[in-house]
Amino acid sequence: MRTGKLPEHTFKRSVINTNKDVSFRTAIGHDGAVFGDMVTAMATTAFYYKGHEMYAYNNAINNIIAAGGEPYAISIGLLLPEHSEEPELRRIMDNLTRQAEQDKIDIIAGHTELVPTVNKPTVTITAYGRKLWENRHKDVKAGLDIVMTKWTGLYGGAILAGERRDELRTRYSDSYIDIAEGYMEYTSLLPEGTVINRIIEDGQINLYAAHDVSGGGVFGALWQILSACNVGAEIPVNMIPVKQEIIEVCEYFSINPYMMNGQGSMLLITDDGESVVCRMAEAGINAVILGQTMTGKKRVVTIGDEERYLVAPKGDMLCEVFYGQKVPV
16 A cells, blocks of 8 residues: 555545444545534644644644534544653643643543554544534535635645755745745634634524545545535636745645645535635635536536546655655646
8 A cells, every 4th residue: 555645445445334323424525523412533643743743633623623523622642663762752742732722622531652663753633522513415516615715735835845945945045935834834724613613603604514625635625525525516726725835845846736735724615605705704714715516526627728637636745755656646
């Protein structure tokens, strides 16, 4: 198997179960699972770098929000290589504790162990939340708006700016690279969650489905949410918001920003995209309507007169840079 997120066919064949007690379960295009009034989701670190534990933290929290919940607690699983030093453990836990306190998230359980089978610290976060609304993928029909928040490739671009700074310096100034690295501050969906909570309380806008944009980028996320809803869409690529600094970083490494980890961005399917965009803007969150759902299973992005068919994600562009693993485009 390839490094990174499991291919969709492997995930379906070997991971998904059929527990009838789960009203909403982790699946393609679903984030987290719902048991009665509780939402839960799990995430782990994808790449090792100083601060990598925050990827798992934000990913788990983001999945709770996209699954229709309001996060309130996490548990932490931490596997360290043998002979790890205590300062590394303390640094990871201090970062997680500080962020959880800021976000008013309780740390309720955990497990830490030094094991010979890992060569880098690996952090797994399980998040818990209260159910606020229900994803209704089966109710999605043609003519609904597909809304995207923030910009594509935020996490991936920020990681590359921070971890490959010396290479990027051959073309860009430190101040420019700093801007790209600074987009890491936008990789949490908690701000979107606050807006969604208000929309649900008002009851004037119907939200049908949500999905976080992470591994595989926005192209992968679009495929997953449309597949889960069993609908099609035609998205002009120039409607997908992207920061110029992210484009420049991706051009340097010859990778596609739309297929790069976009943690911090979110897709929403709603009957009133304009109102959702306005609500997000009022909270200082960039959001745009990418297009509308269509009958059938034609899922494409258009580049001028050309069409590119969306497919199940086959990897993330970060794997090309960090592991030299070619991702089919």
